[in-house]
Amino acid sequence: MIDFFQTLGHSVLSSFAKLGRSCFFLLQILAGILTVIPRPRLLTKQLYSVGVLSFLIICISGFFVGMVLGLQGFYILSDFGAEETLGVMVAASLVRELGPVVAALLFAGRAGSALTAEIGLMKATEQLSGMEMMAIDPIKRIIAPRFLAGFISMPLLAALFSSIGVIGGQIVGVGLLGVDDGAYWSQMQSTLDFQEDIINGVIKSIVFGFIVSWIALFEGYDAVPTSEGVSRATTRTVVNSAFAILGLDFILTALMFGDI
Amino acid sequence: MENSVSSDKDIISIQNLTFSRGHRKIFDNISLGIRRGKVTAIMGPSGTGKTTLLKLIGGQLYPEQGQIFVRRQNVHQLKRADLYNLRKRMGMLFQSGALLTDINVYDNVALPLREHTALNESMIRTLVLMKLHAVGLRGARDLMPGELSGGMARRVALARAIALDPTMIMYDEPFTGQDPISLGVLVKLIKELNDTLGLTSIIVSHDVEETLGIADYIYVLSEGKIAGHGTPEQISNSGSEWVQQFLKGNADGPVHFHYPADDYNNDLFQ
Amino acid sequence: MQNSKTQETLVGLFVACGITALFFMAMQISNLGSFGDENVYTIRANFDNSGGLKVKSPITIAGVRVGRVSEITLDKDEFVSVVKMNIDARYKLPADTSASIYTAGLLGEQYISLDPGGSEELLAENDVMDITSSAVILEELIGKFFTENESE
Numbered sequence: 237m238i239d240f241f242q243t244l245g246h247s248v249l250s251s252f253a254k255l256g257r258s259c260f261f262l263l264q265i266l267a268g269i270l271t272v273i274p275r276p277r278l279l280t281k282q283l284y285s286v287g288v289l290s291f292l293i294i295c296i297s298g299f300f301v302g303m304v305l306g307l308q309g310f311y312i313l314s315d316f317g318a319e320e321t322l323g324v325m326v327a328a329s330l331v332r333e334l335g336p337v338v339a340a341l342l343f344a345g346r347a348g349s350a351l352t353a354e355i356g357l358m359k360a361t362e363q364l365s366g367m368e369m370m371a372i373d374p375i376k377r378i379i380a381p382r383f384l385a386g387f388i389s390m391p392l393l394a395a396l397f398s399s400i401g402v403i404g405g406q407i408v409g410v411g412l413l414g415v416d417d418g419a420y421w422s423q424m425q426s427t428l429d430f431q432e433d434i435i436n437g438v439i440k441s442i443v444f445g446f447i448v449s450w451i452a453l454f455e456g457y458d459a460v461p462t463s464e465g466v467s468r469a470t471t472r473t474v475v476n477s478a479f480a481i482l483g484l485d486f487i488l489t490a491l492m493f494g495d496i
Numbered sequence: 497m498e499n500s501v502s503s504d505k506d507i508i509s510i511q512n513l514t515f516s517r518g519h520r521k522i523f524d525n526i527s528l529g530i531r532r533g534k535v536t537a538i539m540g541p542s543g544t545g546k547t548t549l550l551k552l553i554g555g556q557l558y559p560e561q562g563q564i565f566v567r568r569q570n571v572h573q574l575k576r577a578d579l580y581n582l583r584k585r586m587g588m589l590f591q592s593g594a595l596l597t598d599i600n601v602y603d604n605v606a607l608p609l610r611e612h613t614a615l616n617e618s619m620i621r622t623l624v625l626m627k628l629h630a631v632g633l634r635g636a637r638d639l640m641p642g643e644l645s646g647g648m649a650r651r652v653a654l655a656r657a658i659a660l661d662p663t664m665i666m667y668d669e670p671f672t673g674q675d676p677i678s679l680g681v682l683v684k685l686i687k688e689l690n691d692t693l694g695l696t697s698i699i700v701s702h703d704v705e706e707t708l709g710i711a712d713y714i715y716v717l718s719e720g721k722i723a724g725h726g727t728p729e730q731i732s733n734s735g736s737e738w739v740q741q742f743l744k745g746n747a748d749g750p751v752h753f754h755y756p757a758d759d760y761n762n763d764l765f766q
Numbered sequence: 767m768q769n770s771k772t773q774e775t776l777v778g779l780f781v782a783c784g785i786t787a788l789f790f791m792a793m794q795i796s797n798l799g800s801f802g803d804e805n806v807y808t809i810r811a812n813f814d815n816s817g818g819l820k821v822k823s824p825i826t827i828a829g830v831r832v833g834r835v836s837e838i839t840l841d842k843d844e845f846v847s848v849v850k851m852n853i854d855a856r857y858k859l860p861a862d863t864s865a866s867i868y869t870a871g872l873l874g875e876q877y878i879s880l881d882p883g884g885s886e887e888l889l890a891e892n893d894v895m896d897i898t899s900s901a902v903i904l905e906e907l908i909g910k911f912f913t914e915n916e917s918e
Contacts, residue, residue, distance in 0.1 A: 280773065280774050280777050281770075281773065283777045283780070283781070284773045284776060284777050287777065287780050287781075287784075288773075288776045288777055288779075288780045291780055291783070327795045331791060331795060331796075357597075358596075358597075361592050361594060361597070362590045362591070362592050362594040363594050363595070363596055363597065365551075365556065365590070365594065366588070366590050366594030366595075366653075367596075368554075368556055368583075369554050369556070369583055369586070369588040369590075370583070370584075370588075370607070370608045370611070370656070370660075371580040371581070371583040371584045371608075371611075371612065372607070372608065372611050372612075373580075377611070388781075389780075389784075391784070391788070392780070392781065392783075392784025392785070392787070392788070393784065395784055395787035395788040395790075395791055396783060396784055396787040398787070398791060398795075399787040399790045399791055399795075400787075402794075402795060421794070422831070424795055425794070425795065425796065425797050426797060426824050426831065426834075427797075427875075428795055428796045428797065429796060429797055429822065430792055430796040430797060433795075433796060434791050434792055434795065434796045437791075438788070438791075
């Protein structure tokens with residue numbers, strides 16, 4: 237029994253310690269970001285591996301999610317004779333929720349895990365340590381550009397996801413199921429508000445980009461530098477990112493769309 | 497022999513250092529000095545914390561007790577900027593080479609120059625090629641680290657370590673896992689660099705033969721203590737049973753062949 | 767080095783696509799593209815009951831959107847709903863235009879339909895429309911239907 241409390245206390249304490257380390261780490265990144273700006277080359281390289289390489293999976297997923305929304309939405313709405321509002325349904329679900337959330341989940345799986353593995357392996361092969369000994373701060377040289385790239389890529393990827401999803405919904409709804417094209421777009425445009433829907437959706441994706449990049453880089457940086465440690469850290473990145481994305485999404489939704 | 501511990505000629509002086517990892521004491525109140533311009537070797541079996549010692553000297557780890565002075569500066573009381581300035585004067589060769597895997601050999605060697613100097617690209621090119629030439633790998637400049645053999649990676653890392661013309665270099669297990677030819681190349685390089693550039697070299701190793709061959713002074717560590725120190729001859733003739741076992745690689749001696757366990761017979765027939 | 771050029775190009779393409787998507791969302795999906803708020807004029811109408819009408823509900827003439835509701839308040843003296851609406855400046859409305867609140871479909875959202883009259887005079891900024899018909903409240907309608915049936 238005492239053992240149980242001891243382990244419990246130990247794990248609580250160590251998770252607080254980890255939280256503290258991660259906050260300190262974030263502060264260091266934020267301080268390091270300014271040093272990236274005069275060196276756009278570092279950023280381009282990371283935008284490539286974080287953004288461009290996630291492009292395809294985001295576009296394809298967005299397209300299919302939009303098509304499914306078009307199909308399901310049509311079946312339900314046609315029961316009420318409200319097929320004309322299909323555009324509203326597809327666009328609102330994508331722009332408000334699915335775009336930022338699903339894109340962020342895919343981003344965590346595609347780019348986040350890769351970031352963790354990369355940083356973890358750099359740690360395991362003493363590359364980070366080696367840089368420190370060369371008086372080069374790895375946070376500035378390695379971590380900060382990756383963080384910035386994640387932060388920039390996420391809103392762009394989420395916007396791509398939503399836009400392509402809306403087009404996917406249109407192809408199914410208008411092209412296959414015969415919803416009026418004008419109604420699809422005009423209902424959407426009259427119902428969705430720029431400020432309330434688009435901006436809030438973009439804010440969500442920016443927050444998710446921040447969180448996922450933070451978690452991924454921290455898990456890599458904090459990983460036990462062995463192959464087992466790195467693989468565990470990669471798993472933790474995906475799991476913790478998913479929790480953080482979904483939890484924050486609820487909070488953000490309540491703040492943005494609720495009457496709080 | 498005792499007078500060799502910290503004197504004015506020392507570039508590094510370690511005083512009463514204690515460091516533990518978990519419950520295990522890695523260093524238990526040790527003091528040692530490293531002479532300027534000499535090759536000093538720190539030897540001991542695996543797990544005696546030789547790499548840890550280098551990281552302590554580089555200021556990457558903090559000791560529990562004791563001080564480490566590098567060029568009369570207390571490493572662990574320096575401000576970050578001063579510590580980084582100090583590190584520019586220290587080269588370190590990691591066991592794995594620690595080359596950045598996403599850039600090629602040329603860019604790896606150029607990295608410290610680009611980070612720390614305001615030289616233009618053509619100057620950097622000249623310097624990088626000079627350093628690569630010194631380790632015999634000028635022709636390998638376009639290869640990626642993944643394409644190098646272990647020995648070549650270590651040589652590139654050596655070129656990178658001397659890019660900023662440091663006053664001292666720390667070698668972490670430079671001889672481990674090398675074939676005889678790369679071993680010979682590395683031994684030659686370390687000796688040459690030390691003699692021609694007037695560097696101070698610290699070699700951490702458990703390869704007896706090579707280390708005895710190039711070191712000017714040797715410390716042998718065991719279980720957190722200094723088991724013996726002196727010139728290679730003094731060490732070879734050391735009266736300490738433990739040092740003799742280490743040098744000759746006997747399977748049994750003061751370090752037992754068997755990991756501590758219950759009595760064998762009791763264990764089998766319990 | 768030769769692939770760092772391609773890398774840069776691809777990154778440029780990616781960022782351009784992303785920004786296009788953001789632009790697409792703003793202009794094509796939301797109401798930002800329909801028309802700005804600058805070229806509008808405001809008119810008012812008093813309704814006995816504005817029902818489920820909301821700020822930003824559409825205003826149409828003959829089914830074409832001409833503006834949207836900008837504010838709904840209660841007149842404290844008369845206890846009527848005062849609806850302010852922004853009308854696209856391109857559309858000039860006669861002074862005797864009437865406003866009715868309708869529902870799009872059986873369960874759809876409510877909107878204002880304007881029915882222009884024949885007057886020569888035009889509605890100007892902050893004018894009030896006199897002829898209005900309130901929202902149809904479904905429950906009232908059903909209630910009325912039942913009481914009428916019972917009285918028969």
